Amino acid sequence: MKATGGDAGATAKGLPPLVEPVAELSPDERALYSRHLLLGAIGDEGQRRLRAASVFVVGAGGLGAPVLLYLAAAGVGKITIVDDDDVDLGNLHRQVIHSVSSVGMAKVESARERLAGLAPGVHVDTVKARLDALNIMDLLDGHDLVIDGSDNFATRYLVSDACEIAGIPLIWGTIDRFRAQLAVFWSRPPAPAEAVSLRDLYPSPPPPGTVPSCAEAGVIGALPGTVGSMMAMEAVKLITGAGRPLLGRLVLMDLLESTNRTVTIRPDPSREPVTELPDGGDGGPACEVVDPELAAVPTVTATDLAAELDAAPATDPGTESSTTAGAGSRGPVAPVLVDVRTAGERSIAQIDPSVWVPLDTVAEDAADPTGVLGRSAARGPLVIYCKAGTRSARAAATLTAAGFAGVRSLEGGIEAWTRDVDPSLPGY
Template sequence: MALPRRPAGGPVSPVGGDGSGALPPLVAPAPSLTAEERARYSRHLLLDAVGDEGQRRLRAASVFVVGAGGLGAPVLMYLAAAGVGRITVIDDDEVDSGNLHRQVIHSVPAIGRPKVESARERLAELAPGVRVEAIHARLDALNIGALLEGHHLVVDGSDNFSTRYLVSDACEIAGIPVVWGTIDRFRAQLAVFWSRPPAPADPVTLRDLYPAPPPPGSVPSCAEAGVVGALCGTVGSMMAMEAVKLIAGSGRPLLGRLVLMDLLETTHRTVTIRPDPSRTPVTSLPEGGDESCEVRSPDAQDVPTVSAADLAAELAVAGSSGAVAPVLVDVRGAGERSIAAIDPSVWVPLDTVAEVASDPTGVLGRAAARGPLVVYCKSGVRSARAAATLTGAGFAGVRSLEGGIEAWTRDVDPSLPGY
């Protein structure tokens, strides 16, 4: 999921001081290793920070992984390869060809299959001694509490803000640590959150850093902005390492620290996250599933919409009768438009809509003179915002394409490539 513009919660400052930041092991060690395990994990046994006892802690650990996509793929592979005894993975999505450049746990034969099933089969090949529980479902406020029971920690590789805040809130209530990462194009953020860490560590959660999720459509997703595949491997591997450190009690976990990376510029910065003293602790999850964690965009709530099928019918009638046809306005980015577009359509990127709309002789003014405007984006969120902006600027009869070009591809023109 793309990144918020900047940390907006409790105080954030450059890391300083010489405190070790060490935490006690999260998991008690399992019984002695077998000869086969000693051979498999011999490189771990050579490390003072892991060793025999740390490896036995890994074998006794239960880790809940949210998502089997870009971040979940390397997390799952490295946790299983490290010998974590039990891994639960939840994801409601299926493998798509557009996933394969970064979600390296999946392969071409897995296209169309649930990601969790593909991941479970790959992990069985990689680490047959690891127990993997695959849940093909969407995580929500109704099921998350029961699903987290019996797990020592959570690794959040989800790709949307509502799920990230749901996971954070549920783990704050349960007192379970969360390894958290987020990616955007070439940039990433990484941290560990824990509402009830052992003293003297301060409790820090996602809401101390970012008090609330941004409005829908205000931050582009990776499907809209793009992401380089190697970034997923880098961040996912670091997330797996944070899990190993917490389980084994080794090194200095990222609790209370935020790592900021830009792989294109090869920069890496770490800042301190402090608890927000004004924040009200989360003690319960709202009813209604994960949508309760979303922030609605007030200006886009009442925008009229049109379905892909109805729009296609309107265009067909206009084409055969000579009636006035709707004019499509594409508010996506240039990269998205290069993959697929509904033709003919006028291209006005979302961040320029307000400026272009202020000129009655501009492209939008000329388009509106030809027919009623129908705005589209990838899924319908950004187009609703753009339609609200146009309505506020005095354009009449503006509608948003419900479901965006995804719905058009599904219901009208399957020849268009997805992304």
């Protein structure tokens, strides 16, 4: 991470406006945006620049919801929304652009309907698709700036690399529980501003499973509202030339502690500029990180695991005795399920019966022959599960390295189990 304390003097006086203004506002627009027209930093000309702008928004979820609402309400002329997901009930505490009536609807369509009611003069294009190395450059064409509200590292790095190649400014934000980060990246800013990208700050994505997603760790609903509003403000500043954007600066905030800190991002002189996107091959994100150790972990599907459990006598993994293990046992041995998710996740849904060993305690427990994992392995083969399969694969690799034999990871995690075996379990 290339960040330092202090001030980025190159952007101290702001940047020139990103967009040329339209010729004039209609009487209705002047009434609608009258509060903007009163602001010296925006005024009539700034509002006309907003009306001329075209913004590409990645994601219509937690960050995308406030971004889209405030961009449309600000009078941005054209907004393109890309998202491949559908609205779920668990989205609504933070994804405030959607409603109960839109559950099951594509997020891009739900967002378009909401924006049509909020700002009918704004042109909204929607793309229900997953961004990849094959489609992103064409989709970005014709847009003035990009706002990334995605929720995974593969997409964030793909978007950043594409913006670096295209020379389009990128407004970037991430959220985690009560904390957030926010910055502006631009590979070809006007002089004297320095070019800076996501890879100058974080050169590469973290290994899979090492950083929990919001779906795994949770997030307070007000956090994406706060950060998304700030991202929309950065767009307004870039488009109109008002104020000083966050180019070359990183904002770190913690809403639980009510702290806010800004540090400078310096370009990494040793970094090779991104000039092309790696081929995603199967159409997946070009920056998807594949850990060879995790790829080698044996897996079992939810339906196959259910069949194994049905074929073996029931065993309570929380007991010291078993009717299926031991030298005198006959028939198949029931797998022992090990849940490596957080306590919060387990309180929402769990596969019964299973033992609980949080991921960050797996290595310590595995080193203790009398630990939960050692006792469980004596009763039957271990099958590790998490939400989607990444953390369980990491835990399985750790156990295999520690000498445990026959450890498997549940492919697709409890999400696959809920989808294919027990739909009564609540999703999250």
